[in-house]
Amino acid sequence: MKTLKYIFAFLLISISVVSCSDDDDNTVIEDNPVEGLNKIYEISGANHVVEIYSEKQNLEIGYNEISIRIKDLSTNKYLNDAELNWMPMMNMTDRAHSAPHSMLSNAEESTVYKGHIVFQMASNETEYWELKLNYDINGESIEGVTRVSVLQPNDGMVKTQVFMGVDGVKYVLAYVGPQNPEVALNDMQAVLYKMEDMMNFPVVENYKVAIDPRMPGMGNHSSPNNIDLTYNSVNNRYDGKLSLTMTGYWKINLKLLNQADEILKGEDVTEDNPESSLYFELEF
Known part of the structure; x- marks a missing residue:
């Protein structure tokens, strides 16, 4: 009889533990939509x-x-x-x-x-x-x-350019990503606005931002397979590909071109001209 009592008691405890475990598993945990912010x-x-x-x-x-x-x-x-x-x-x-x-x-x-x-x-x-x-x-x-x-940005890098184009329009070009660059072909994003007046800054559509990343401290070498930034109407950004072949300081030389492929700001990088007047900076 004692053996049966022990077995019965053990079964009750086991059922209780399983029940508590099931209750815990079914507990609804609300997602925090601003977690990490x-x-x-x-x-x-x-x-x-x-x-x-x-x-x-x-x-x-x-x-x-x-x-x-x-x-x-x-x-x-x-x-x-x-x-x-x-x-x-x-x-x-x-x-x-x-x-x-x-x-x-x-x-x-x-x-x-x-x-x-x-x-x-x-x-x-x-x-x-x-x-x-x-x-x-x-x-x-x-x-x-x-x-x-x-x-001012914590990293001290230039990632925003406010400038006058040769068309007489004032533009604001800002780096968006990659936020965590890697030695790889990275997705790159930027936003481009123009200043109509002191209060209105509409998005500039269907232009192109040509990129030429260089490492000034390493002979000003470039990288392969870069893709210029073009307008994405879904998110109103400019998207492209940025090739980074090693860690360190990079200057991303830029040229802004309008729909007629006319250069509004920026220059080609050559032996005589090691950098464009329009650029972003990146170090990782």
Whole structure:
């Protein structure tokens, strides 16, 4: 009888353990849509809060991908239908201007609104950037403003060019990727905008950015199989291929060409001209 009691007790314990294990396996763990991002700013309202995220610790001169969420404090839930618009503004001592930026968008059912801003200059004590947000919550139009700090890139590399083309148009060309370059044929991306006035920077479509990567410290040698950047209408970027044959410092010499293949800025690299006036820098 004692043996039967022990067996019965063992079976009860085993069933209990399996049941607990099954409960643990069935526990629903919510995905965090901003996992891996840094919350860099927050705008508080009467019944909601706006959270601003970035992959970087700080906003920098150049291309910045930014994610925004709006939390309704009355329900403690994030909104996915908030018709969100934004405008970056630089307040200088004698004037104000905006910056090239995309629209904010979110996928269906997503509470994360994504976009990018290309900041042309750093902020300081007297000249500063503000991010203005306009959005609707339950039919109410709301405006939020926060002052943001824009720093020089941590790596000190030139990845943004603001210049006048031979056509008299002012352009903003910014490096997007690769963010983690390898000794390989890398996918390369950039964005190109033109300045219509101090507030409007439309995307430039169907131009070409010719690339010629060189290693100045290694005899200014180039690399094979590079593919020039051409316009991608799906993401409004310029895509191509960047060949990097070794680690170290690279200068990516550039030329901007219009639809008629006329060079608007930049020069060929030759023995007499070791670098273009239009370029990005990369070190890895």
